Amino acid sequence: MTVEDAQIGGAEFTADSRVRRGMxxxxxxxxxxxxxxxxxxxxxxxxxxDLPPLARVIDPDALNALFSSDSASEDTVVRFQYVGHTVVVTGAGDVEVLTEAEKEE
Structure with missing residues (x-):
């Protein structure tokens, strides 16, 4: 997977914030x-x-299963730390990656 693949895969960047979103x-x-x-x-x-395995911080199969199941709603949220950033995954299909500066605002 390359950065170009990630961008083609649906990454969306909001102009009104520094929060990166992917769906x-x-x-x-x-x-x-x-x-x-x-x-x-x-x-x-x-x-x-080149990133460390995500499995070092969260079970990838469980993350996929949670948000692929019928029990997840738009209100479902999982928050964890990964390579120095706070990652927030929502049942609405968004992934937010917050930098240290963004977490303090």
Whole structure:
């Protein structure tokens, strides 16, 4: 996976904030885990393949299962730390990656 792939996969950047958002869809490669790794790679400027395994901080299968299940609503939120950033995944399909400066605002 490359940064270009992540951008093609649906990453969206809001002009009115420094929060990066990515959305997942129905395609197999558009999962919450894919969206998290893609969004974090964009924020850090790293190639997604160069990031540490997401499994070191959260169970990727559980994350995908939670947001793919019928029990997840738009109000469902998971927040965790990954490579020095706070990552917020929502049931609405958004992934927000907050930098230290954004967390303090």
């Amino acid at each position: 997942w869809g129905q395609r197999e490669e558009d999962t919450p885990v894919y969206a998290v790794v893609s969004a974090v790679a964009d924020v850090t400027g790293d190639d997604p393949c």
